[in-house]
Amino acid sequence: MTLDVPTLLVVATLVILTSSGMFLAEARAAEAVDRLWSLAFVAAIATALAYLGSTLYPGLWWANAVGNAASVLVVWTMWSGIRAYDERRSLIHVSVGVALLAAGAVLLQGPGASAWAGGWAALAGTAAGALLAGAAILRGPLRGFRSGALLAVTLLAGGAYYAVRLLLYVVEGPYSRAFETYAGTAATTLVNVLLVNGATFAALAIRTRDAQERAAEHQNFDPMTGARTNLSFEPRTVAQLRRSAESCSPAAMLEIVPEGVEALETAFGRPYADAALVTCGEIAQTLLPPRAIMGLDPGSGRSFQVLVPGWDEHDAVEWATQVRKELIDTPVEVPGSRVRVTVSTGIATAHRGGYDLGDLCDAAREASLAAVAEGGNRVRVSTEKAHDTH
Incomplete structure (x- = not known):
């Protein structure tokens, strides 16, 4: 059975909505890392919905601007959350700024622009953000956890894939056979589902581990023996x-x-x-x-x-x-x-x-x-x- 692109996008949107919703359901608004990563998963859902909308209704030219900005925002807010986890400034304004630039690259070309208008900005922004986020994990305390290592691998793999897409976009063009075969919408949709799911499970594992550590730290007495911790x-x-x-x-x-x-x-x-x-x-x-x-x-x-x-x-x-x-x-x-x-x-x-x-x-x-x-x-x-x- 072969799935056409619109059907593939519908299925991918449902999968991303489900997996991202798992993290959002468990997130705590009081935690800076949870807020930033929640924004990342909301952006992942927005990316899938925007690209689905622009594919089903070509007249929604602005949906590409939303999808491009959301795609960039996913990885850059993950980067901000990792910085917050390391107890550094999140620099969320930088993440939002890069996403707005990706949206602006589409909006400046107006309704007459092609479906790949501003594509270079979205690909470059997503690749750079994912690679920076993965590198930030490798430099910080998260690298010592298996769930942190999984998140780093996921982000670095995503960054490498989008770097290859950018290279093919610049050298061959978005309508070339090489780009469509190796980095087109169908292939990227499948890759994004895997990346979002991997990031979701890694983030959930990190959050669960931190919650258990905080509970233990705030427990002054051992509940079984009554002795002090x-x-x-x-x-x-x-x-x-x-x-x-x-x-x-x-x-x-x-x-x-x-x-x-x-x-x-x-x-x-x-x-x-x-x-x-x-x-x-x-x-x-x-x-x-x-x-x-x-x-x-x-x-x-x-x-x-x-x-x-x-x-x-x-x-x-x-x-x-x-x-x-x-x-x-x-x-x-x-x-x-x-x-x-x-x-x-x-x-x-x-x-x-x-x-x-x-x-x-x-x-x-x-x-x-x-x-x-x-x-x-x-x-x-x-x-x-x-x-x-x-």
Whole structure:
């Protein structure tokens, strides 16, 4: 079956409308990148509708001006959005200006102009914008994401294709056999559908990833265990250690490592391993003294860090032993049985390790690993001395 150009344009318009609508439906007006990329996908829809209109109704000569301007605006607003993602000025006025130039190249020739009036401006503008946008991704943080790499490849491929179209347009002319065969309306319609779909899926993946990261960043407490996430744990502990250092007050950092969690997950499934973590977190928080700060260790996600100002080694060991005994007395229900969860705790104090959060965390973590290596279910105090900062 062979599709004529008008039918092909109708099908392409429906596909572009559907794929672009997927991004528009999920876009957030409050986000600068979403606004700019939404404009790009609206322009993609406008491009398809304008060219369809000019093909079905040749008297709509101005539709070519709209289509050319919209085609240019697609890639240039993608470029503006990428700049905004990189936290640079979007330069949206440049994108709009280039699109207006493409429209002006048609409008200046008036109603008597041919269907390819101003074609050179549209082809050059689209090629330049796509290549600039792809290069901007390769220079920025998006290049580190697979979805960003996909978007870069899509834009660079589109830019290369339109550069070839421009070359054929200038050398052979828009009505030549070479141009019609390799860069004509039918071939370009198919290429544009692929490019718009590829850009849509890449942009959606980038947006989803960013939304998940923002949600995690704004979450101060782990919803499962109730412990603080690193976002809120680190600044609070740093501030507390600074106050303790100013008054030369004692402070203790504890690393609580639940043991056997992986074995529970292997034997009974993830929910029972999570139940063991929840139990450990609940008991530790129930026994926490005033002003203590408890968080999840960002390195493992399955151990807890506790900073207690005013405590020395003796206080920390006594509390850690209490947590260990309480946890043994609180078994976790598993299918057909109950399992006792043990913990090993590493302790580091400001008296030995200084008031630097990183040093205290490292010392407590190493002590907990040593406790686990010694057989587990025990408390170990770090003997690491404070670093000489002179």
